[in-house]
Amino acid sequence: MNNFVLGQYVPGNSYLHKLDPRAKIISTIVLMVAIFFFKNVYAILVSLALIIILLLTARLSIIKAIKGLKPLLILSLFVFIFQLLFNRQGDIIYNTKLYFSLTSISAILLITIIYFISLKYLKLKFLWLLVYLSLIFISLKYLSFVELFNPFDLNIYKEGLNTSLFVFFRLITIVFISTLLTLTTKPTDLTLAIEWLFRPLKIFKINPEEIALIITIALRYIPTILDEAYKIMDAQAARGADFKNGSLIKRIKQLVSLLVPMFVISFERSDELADAMLSRNFVPGKPKTRYHILKWNYKDTVALVIVTLFLGGAICLYILP
Amino acid sequence: MGISLKEVSYSYNPKRKGTKYALKNVSLEINERDEMIAIIGESGSGKSTLVSLFNALKIPTLGEANVMGITIKKIRKRKENYNSIRKHVGLVFQFSDYQLFEETVLNDVMFAPMNFGYKKEEAKEIAIKALNLVGIDESFYEKSPFQLSGGEKKIVSIAGILAMEPDILVFDEPTAGLDPETKKKMIELFRVLNRDLHKTVVFITHDMNIVMEYAKRVIVVADRTIKYDGTKEELFLNHLDIVKDAHIDYPDTFIISKMINEKLNKNINQLLESKEELLEELLKDE
Numbered sequence: 001m002n003n004f005v006l007g008q009y010v011p012g013n014s015y016l017h018k019l020d021p022r023a024k025i026i027s028t029i030v031l032m033v034a035i036f037f038f039k040n041v042y043a044i045l046v047s048l049a050l051i052i053i054l055l056l057t058a059r060l061s062i063i064k065a066i067k068g069l070k071p072l073l074i075l076s077l078f079v080f081i082f083q084l085l086f087n088r089q090g091d092i093i094y095n096t097k098l099y100f101s102l103t104s105i106s107a108i109l110l111i112t113i114i115y116f117i118s119l120k121y122l123k124l125k126f127l128w129l130l131v132y133l134s135l136i137f138i139s140l141k142y143l144s145f146v147e148l149f150n151p152f153d154l155n156i157y158k159e160g161l162n163t164s165l166f167v168f169f170r171l172i173t174i175v176f177i178s179t180l181l182t183l184t185t186k187p188t189d190l191t192l193a194i195e196w197l198f199r200p201l202k203i204f205k206i207n208p209e210e211i212a213l214i215i216t217i218a219l220r221y222i223p224t225i226l227d228e229a230y231k232i233m234d235a236q237a238a239r240g241a242d243f244k245n246g247s248l249i250k251r252i253k254q255l256v257s258l259l260v261p262m263f264v265i266s267f268e269r270s271d272e273l274a275d276a277m278l279s280r281n282f283v284p285g286k287p288k289t290r291y292h293i294l295k296w297n298y299k300d301t302v303a304l305v306i307v308t309l310f311l312g313g314a315i316c317l318y319i320l321p
Numbered sequence: 322m323g324i325s326l327k328e329v330s331y332s333y334n335p336k337r338k339g340t341k342y343a344l345k346n347v348s349l350e351i352n353e354r355d356e357m358i359a360i361i362g363e364s365g366s367g368k369s370t371l372v373s374l375f376n377a378l379k380i381p382t383l384g385e386a387n388v389m390g391i392t393i394k395k396i397r398k399r400k401e402n403y404n405s406i407r408k409h410v411g412l413v414f415q416f417s418d419y420q421l422f423e424e425t426v427l428n429d430v431m432f433a434p435m436n437f438g439y440k441k442e443e444a445k446e447i448a449i450k451a452l453n454l455v456g457i458d459e460s461f462y463e464k465s466p467f468q469l470s471g472g473e474k475k476i477v478s479i480a481g482i483l484a485m486e487p488d489i490l491v492f493d494e495p496t497a498g499l500d501p502e503t504k505k506k507m508i509e510l511f512r513v514l515n516r517d518l519h520k521t522v523v524f525i526t527h528d529m530n531i532v533m534e535y536a537k538r539v540i541v542v543a544d545r546t547i548k549y550d551g552t553k554e555e556l557f558l559n560h561l562d563i564v565k566d567a568h569i570d571y572p573d574t575f576i577i578s579k580m581i582n583e584k585l586n587k588n589i590n591q592l593l594e595s596k597e598e599l600l601e602e603l604l605k606d607e
Contacts, residue, residue: 231414231416235419238411239420239481240407256422260422
């Protein structure tokens with residue numbers, strides 16, 4: 001529990017850390033938009049390289065940024081394979097026959113069983129998934145003994161490969177850009193910046209301070225609620241509940257024993273928090289003195305100008321043939 | 322059998338370099354029958370961590386725990402299923418809100434026996450037995466646990482643990498935040514469990530009067546390890562340093578009899594278990 005770090009923020013003193021969070025949020029959005037204007041994979045690769053240079057010069061660890069990719073790896077892999085298989089434009093650059101035979105199917109079954117059993121003991125799950133997929137491919141390609149169906153013609157087209165690489169790298173670049181923001185900005189600073197950026201919403205009678213307060217409180221209570229969840233799980237485990245094993249229905253039933261107390265406790269806590277805030281003279285929407293005041297520096301302006309130029313360049317590339 | 326810890330250390334994040342241990346080098350033996358043990362020590366000293374080692378909710382980082390003949394040790398494999406240990410060692414948490422979740426009191430108490438594979442009718446029987454034991458009458462059975470008062474919730478959560486019919490019962494600060502009446506009821510329940518049903522009762526408390534009146538054995542946890550394990554008499558009379566370092570109070574009877582002895586120049590036994598005994602002693606002297 002104690003090793004839970006909220007967000008990905010890494011304390012530091014680099015020029016990226018020192019930028020105003022408002023400038024960083026706006027730059028992030030502008031950069032993402034620019035990436036979507038690129039039409040070919042080389043432009044994406046160049047921007048990815050630029051982002052990595054930014055990461056390195058800010059003395060951030062690349063490993064940490066790659067770890068941020070983790071949740072998206074499976075998705076990007078899926079997109080990659082999908083594009084590769086179903087995009088049928090351009091010349092054929094690779095062709096092979098895949099055999100659905102008794103031997104290949106039984107080999108795949110065996111590999112799948114081994115894969116799922118070994119999954120529990122392995123750490124580099126993603127690498128293992130790649131190995132698994134390539135093993136399936138190899139057995140489909142080479143094990144042709146006792147064929148059951150007609151062999152399947154696998155064609156990979158030039159355009160298909162291009163698009164799949166393009167989509168894959170675009171996804172990675174976009175995630176890297178957002179990681180750049182979250183690695184160098186404290187969640188509290190982010191909220192302050194969001195509050196500032198939402199100011200125009202005052203016209204629609206929406207108070208940005210309230211939104212910021214909601215985000216701040218939510219962020220503040222994530223570790224607390226997690227801690228609570230662990231305690232509840234312990235309390236139920238002490239009565240023989242088992243959250244990991246057993247049939248699906250049984251596990252869902254056990255989950256109820258976790259969720260009900262979580263909700264009850266959370267609602268009670270929010271009631272108490274509201275009372276505690278009111279008793280310290282908090283009035284929603286009333287202006288108050290701030291702890292942190294954001295300061296806009298000439299460096300922030302410079303950063304925005306550079307980023308805007310980048311966007312301009314991207315639009316030019318898009319319009320020009 | 323019972324619980325035995327051998328040089329157990331526990332850390333919440335053992336992989337981090339220079340990690341701090343929540344418990345260091347703890348060795349301990351607890352019998353499965355007839356013990357009445359109080360665990361005392363200041364907040365944050367490691368008491369709660371210690372008791373969650375008793376039923377394998379926490380696995381020792383170093384060393385080895387043995388509970389009811391099953392060895393609990395840090396191994397590389399996935400977490401093993403320690404449910405059979407939990408049936409023998411019932412752990413009641415400090416906050417009953419963490420435990421209650423069903424729609425009715427009766428269903429909630431039935432949760433544990435049903436987890437251990439009893440049929441619904443049997444589970445109901447066991448639950449009713451447990452509820453009778455703690456003194457919750459039939460009018461409560463169909464109530465929602467969330468309607469109850471804090472004290473009632475606590476007692477229901479104890480029934481939820483008793484329904485597992487464990488040999489060893491561990492209570493984490495059972496009397497915190499209770500009114501004197503409920504507190505008394507709770508302690509009397511411990512006495513019934515210990516004296517009449519011959520169960521081992523372990524409780525964490527900050528109330529030295531309860532320790533003096535009910536505990537047979539006292540374990541002092543301080544500075545992340547066990548500083549004292551023995552009788553209460555020995556602790557209060559001969560281990561002033563431990564009492565001071567662990568920020569423990571003296572029981573009221575101990576303080577009062579000491580004051581009487583000093584001011585009135587008498588020689589009353591300082592280790593009387595209750596105020597009634599103290600009064601008797603005083604009257605006898607007259």
